[in-house]
Amino acid sequence: MVASPPSSNPAAHARLADLDAPAFSPLYQQIKTLIVRSLQAAEWKPGEAIPSEIELASRFKVSQGTVRKAIDELATENLLVRRQGKGTFVATHAEQNVQFRFLRLTPDGGEAAGAQRRFIDCRRLRAPSDIARALNLKPGDTVVQVRRVLSFRGSPVVLDDIWLPGQLFKGLTAEKLSEYRGPMYGLFETEFGVRMIRAEEKIRAVAADDGAAQLLDIAMGTALLSVERLSLTYDDKPVELRRGLYNTMSHHYRNELS
Amino acid sequence: MVASPPSSNPAAHARLADLDAPAFSPLYQQIKTLIVRSLQAAEWKPGEAIPSEIELASRFKVSQGTVRKAIDELATENLLVRRQGKGTFVATHAEQNVQFRFLRLTPDGGEAAGAQRRFIDCRRLRAPSDIARALNLKPGDTVVQVRRVLSFRGSPVVLDDIWLPGQLFKGLTAEKLSEYRGPMYGLFETEFGVRMIRAEEKIRAVAADDGAAQLLDIAMGTALLSVERLSLTYDDKPVELRRGLYNTMSHHYRNELS
DNA sequence: GAGTGGTCTAGACCACTGA
DNA sequence: CAGTGGTCTAGACCACTCG
Numbered sequence: 001m002v003a004s005p006p007s008s009n010p011a012a013h014a015r016l017a018d019l020d021a022p023a024f025s026p027l028y029q030q031i032k033t034l035i036v037r038s039l040q041a042a043e044w045k046p047g048e049a050i051p052s053e054i055e056l057a058s059r060f061k062v063s064q065g066t067v068r069k070a071i072d073e074l075a076t077e078n079l080l081v082r083r084q085g086k087g088t089f090v091a092t093h094a095e096q097n098v099q100f101r102f103l104r105l106t107p108d109g110g111e112a113a114g115a116q117r118r119f120i121d122c123r124r125l126r127a128p129s130d131i132a133r134a135l136n137l138k139p140g141d142t143v144v145q146v147r148r149v150l151s152f153r154g155s156p157v158v159l160d161d162i163w164l165p166g167q168l169f170k171g172l173t174a175e176k177l178s179e180y181r182g183p184m185y186g187l188f189e190t191e192f193g194v195r196m197i198r199a200e201e202k203i204r205a206v207a208a209d210d211g212a213a214q215l216l217d218i219a220m221g222t223a224l225l226s227v228e229r230l231s232l233t234y235d236d237k238p239v240e241l242r243r244g245l246y247n248t249m250s251h252h253y254r255n256e257l258s
Numbered sequence: 259m260v261a262s263p264p265s266s267n268p269a270a271h272a273r274l275a276d277l278d279a280p281a282f283s284p285l286y287q288q289i290k291t292l293i294v295r296s297l298q299a300a301e302w303k304p305g306e307a308i309p310s311e312i313e314l315a316s317r318f319k320v321s322q323g324t325v326r327k328a329i330d331e332l333a334t335e336n337l338l339v340r341r342q343g344k345g346t347f348v349a350t351h352a353e354q355n356v357q358f359r360f361l362r363l364t365p366d367g368g369e370a371a372g373a374q375r376r377f378i379d380c381r382r383l384r385a386p387s388d389i390a391r392a393l394n395l396k397p398g399d400t401v402v403q404v405r406r407v408l409s410f411r412g413s414p415v416v417l418d419d420i421w422l423p424g425q426l427f428k429g430l431t432a433e434k435l436s437e438y439r440g441p442m443y444g445l446f447e448t449e450f451g452v453r454m455i456r457a458e459e460k461i462r463a464v465a466a467d468d469g470a471a472q473l474l475d476i477a478m479g480t481a482l483l484s485v486e487r488l489s490l491t492y493d494d495k496p497v498e499l500r501r502g503l504y505n506t507m508s509h510h511y512r513n514e515l516s
Numbered sequence: 517g518a519g520t521g522g523t524c525t526a527g528a529c530c531a532c533t534g535a
Numbered sequence: 536c537a538g539t540g541g542t543c544t545a546g547a548c549c550a551c552t553c554g
Contacts, residue, residue: 024550026523052539063525068540076334078516084540085532102515198516204506205463205481223463223481229515248462255513257360257487258336258456282531284542310520321544326521342521343551 031060031070039079039090039195040234046092046189050080053088079197093196094186102185102199102229105158105246106254113152120215121147122174124166131163134230134241142166146177149215152251156216159245168194168239194239199231203253208245216247225253289318289328297337297348297453298492304350304447308338311346337455351454352444360443360457360487363416363504364512371410378473379405380432382424389421392488392499400424404435407473410509414474417503426452426497452497457489461511466503474505483511 035050044050053071057064071088074080081089093101106112127135127143135143143163150158164172169192180187188194204226213220224245231240246253293308302308311329315322329346332338339347351359364370385393385401393401401421408416422430427450438445446452462484471478482503489498504511 028523049539054539065526066524069523071540082540083533085534085538087533087539104513104515198514201513201515203461203483203511203513205483205504207481221479223465225461225463225483246463248464253461255362255459255461256456257362257459286542307520312520323545324543327542329521340521341552343519343553345520 027062028066028069028073031056031062031067032073034060035070035074036079036234042193044090046090046094046195049087049089077197092186092189093183094189095182100183102196102231104253104255105251107152107251109250115158116151116154117178118149118151118156119146119174119177120149121145122172122177127163131241135163135165135238137165144169144172146172146174148177155250157247157251159212159215161243163241165239168192195233196231196240197233199229199240201230202228204228206245212245216245218247218249222247224248227253285320286324286327286331289314289320289325290331292318293328293332294337294492300451302348304348304352304453307345307347335456350444350447351441352447353440358441360454360489362511362513363509365410365509367508373416374409374412375436376407376409376414377404377432377435378407379403380430380435385421389499393421393423393496395423402427402430404430404432406435413508415505415509417470417473419501421499423497426450453491454489454498455491457487457498459488460486462486464503470503474503476505476507480505482506485511 035056038044038050050056051059053064053067056071057067060067071080071082075082075088078091081091083089100112100115122144124142124144127137127139127141129139131137131143132139132141137143143166146160146162146164148160148162149156150160169188172192176191177184177187180191185196188196205223206226208216208218208220208222208224210220212224213222216224225248227242227244227246229240229242229244230238231242233239293314296302296308308314309317311322311325314329315325318325329338329340333340333346336349339349341347358370358373380402382400382402385395385397385399387397389395389401390397390399395401401424404418404420404422406418406420407414408418427446430450434445434449435442438449443454446454463481464484466474466476466478466480466482468478470482471480474480474482483506485500485502485504487498487500487502488496489500491497
């Protein structure tokens with residue numbers, strides 16, 4: 001792999017000497033990078049199987065163990081999913097079992113129920129400066145703004161305002177959003193080829209303003225959770241900014257620390 | 259290790275046949291369990307080095323690779339910390355660099371500053387029923403309750419109410435809390451031998467009541483983040499319940515999703 | 517230089533899946 | 536049954552730390 005002589009063991013670290021003064025990078029890291037590139041180039045699509053470890057090992061001219069270590073890390077980063085006996089698959093948001101992978105809201109009682117979605121708005125506009133900055137766009141670039149409400153057992157609980165780079169989401173309409181079954185990020189994958197890899201959230205407590213109060217069917221001034229999410233795709237490129245208001249009367253945001 | 263013949267490779271899986279109908283458990287999992295037991299028994303204390311991989315391998319009669327895999331997982335679970343060239347160490351809260359490992363509050367500007375602590379109260383009492391339930395205590399067991407305020411740059415930001423099982427925290431006083439330099443969990447480790455391994459948080463938005471408003475120097479009714487944390491030690495045994503109120507005017511709770 | 521963790525290989529065998 | 540990932544071993548060598 002990567003300009004390495006075809007010989008065996010000792011060659012692995014020889015790469016170090018080839019270059020000027022590069023940071024040393026283990027083989028399995030380089031393999032990781034190559035695999036991510038293939039994912040990025042959609043050589044294998046979400047939900048599909050990638051080549052077997054043995055095949056990848058022979059392709060990259062390294063041992064199976066090295067490929068294993070690379071895949072192991074990609075699996076713990078949730079980019080890949082291993083299934084014993086079947087293969088290794090590209091992770092996807094478009095599956096039932098991983099629904100709401102990014103939604104940390106849980107009913108106080110315990111059992112998570114399905115959500116009803118209602119799309120209030122979907123329009124294209126020039127990005128406000130704060131949005132543009134967060135999404136790494138030039139001022140004046142167009143963004144798609146989506147506004148929606150999530151309800152559980154008939155009660156509105158979440159009000160989301162979502163901004164997406166217009167460049168990447170050409171042809172996104174309220175109709176498409178409404179028609180699609182499954183999580184929104186699934187639609188983004190299949191329709192626009194945009195995969196959300198990870199996200200950073202900033203959480204605050206705020207008082208409901210008039211508009212939020214009406215849409216969430218609560219009194220103005222009610223304390224709400226404000227969740228600002230920046231979603232990133234490969235190479236940590238930001239592709240979604242989302243501002244959510246959560247009514248936490250009968251739900252809570254759960255988090256695990258370790 | 260574990261009733262295994264001293265022979266080499268094929269013996270590893272023989273354990274499967276030894277027992278009735280046990281769930282198959284890989285060797286490295288069993289090693290993990292043994293290491294955790296030693297941690298639990300304080301055979302190695304927080305901050306200390308555990309034996310080298312080679313030594314553990316010979317002790318458990320397995321290969322170094324198997325020990326490595328066990329330690330790898332314990333390291334990603336933050337029970338151990340690897341330091342190349344030096345050894346593997348028992349993770350600890352009593353260190354500068356991991357201060358606030360469990361406090362996800364960040365100033366909006368960016369730079370995290372040191373916190374000033376002020377202890378308002380530290381008393382022993384019979385556990386209220388909800389506290390007892392959460393901590394897995396019998397009704398009527400005594401708990402230690404601590405109330406404190408954290409300030410940043412002179413402004414009060416966090417009001418914490420903390421409940422601890424009285425059984426485990428004999429002799430905990432406001433004075434000890436005030437005197438101790440470093441994070442509270444560091445004191446718990448060194449003074450009481452209680453190690454916080456992981457925690458679950460439930461987050462809500464609430465309105466400040468009179469008492470909280472005064473202590474946090476804000477108007478009554480201000481929206482606050484309510485963070486209820488249940489901290490667990492080995493074997494997922496709950497050892498702390500904490501109810502925090504965070505003023506998020508100039509700070510936010512940050513979270514990473516993946 | 518000795519001792520530690522980190523990387524890499526090669527090969528054996530086990531567990532699971534699906535044709 | 537063949538093919539996949541999962542476990543385990545043994546041995547070599549590299550990178551880092553510290554005396």
